[in-house]
Amino acid sequence: MAMAMGWLLVAFLFTLLLVRVAIGYAHRRGMLDQPGQRRSHQLPTPRGGGIGIVLAMLVCLPGIGWSYPATWPFSVIAGLAGALILVALAGWWDDHRSLPVLPRLAMQLLAVFGFSATVLTTGLSFWWLPLLLAAGVWSINLHNFMDGIDGLLAQQVVFVASGLAWLAWTAVQPMLALAAATLAAATLGFWCYNRPPARIFMGDVGSGSLGLLIFAFSAMLWRIEHALLWPALLLSSAFVVDASLTLLTRMWHGRRWYTAHREHLYQWLVRRGGTHAGADMAYLIWNLLVAAPLTWLACSHPWLALPITMAAYLAAAVLWLSLKRRCLRRHPFKVRHVIA
Incomplete structure (x- = not known):
């Protein structure tokens, strides 16, 4: 317990320090997100603060893996660290100067291939590789899509990572539990600077990296026990539904779905006159009142996990449609002039 608390403290304090340094660095390099038609903030704000979380995890992950050598092969930890470096480098480059879509x-x-390959070598069929590749890349970009207002992504990752840590603990996986808890602690350190009104944004270096780590820890849980996939998906239900339905809606209407926009539900909640803190609270209410209890129920009753997950996602989709229509009815002029 003392060792675990030590790693959590290291992750939290290390991130706090590095994000403070990142604020000064962003100002010196002119890495400022300016307000605009497709932005939800009102003042120029530095970006790239997610580098603090990345470096904290790169410091903590090898140490945690070394502390529990019999739990997972060190090749899996090395594969995850290498994958994290690649995704973070792509995001860091994009935060400094635009990186084209294809190289990114x-x-x-x-x-994702490098990490997934190390997981598959633990005894899984390589026929799972295409599914892991699709899930990993989607998670990276999903979390990037959902990083659009102050505090929302950091708050979500603290919740999801804490839930994954609990799931790993119930599965008697102390290394994975501590790794996920460390991610929650590091992200909490960043949230201290990113909560409304944000002093710094996460940037692609942070959002993509967090998406990778959430995918990786969920995949490791699935590798331990396939039934744990459903409670893991329940933890991320708010983000998965918002990002997926928004993307499908834009594709259905023939819009350039890959360009920047403000059509996610959380962005509409702000556009209709709400605050960033209010939108964050809406997602937190879903997480605490719906996702968390259903995650516990799905974990304690594995034979009900799939129908519980399906019901939760259906309810989230219905709620998304209801709130989105309410927001659009309040802005009929804006609806007719949405920029594709």
Whole structure:
């Protein structure tokens, strides 16, 4: 317990320090997100603060893996660290100067492939590789899509990582539990600077890296016990539903779905006059009142996990549609002039 608390403290304090340094660095390099039609903030704000979380995890992951050598092969930890470096480098480059879509996607695929290959060598069939590649790349980009207002992504990752840590603990996986808890602690350190009103944004270096880590820890849980996939998906239900339905809606209407926009539900909640803190609270309420209890129920009753997950996602989709329509009815002029 003392060792675990030590790693959590290291991750939290290390991130606090590095994010403070990142604020000064971003100002010196002119890495400022300016307000605009497709942005939800009102003042120029530095970006790239997610580098603090990345470096904290790169310091902690090898140490945690070394502390529990019999739990997972060190090759899996090394594969995860290598994947994290690749995704973070792509994001860091994009935060400094725009990185084209294809090179960024190639680096993401290479990162997910490297990590997934190490997991598959633990005894899984390589027929699972295409599914892992799709899930990993989607998670990276999903979390990037959902990083659009102050505090939301950091708050979500603290919740999901804490839930994954609990799931790993119930599965008697102390190394994985501590790794996920360390991610929650590091992200909490960043949230201290990113909560509304944000002093710094995460940037692609942070959002993509967090998406990779959430995917990786969920995949490791699935490797231990396939039934744990459903409670892991329940933890991320708010983000998965919002990002997926928004993307499908934009594709259905023939819009350029790959370009920046403000059409996610959390962005509409702000556009209709709400605050960033209020939108964050809406997602937190879902997580605490719906996702968390259902995660416990699915974990304690594995034979009900799949129908519980399906019901939760259906309820989230219905709620998404209801809230989105309410937001659009309040802005009929804006609806007719949405920029594709």
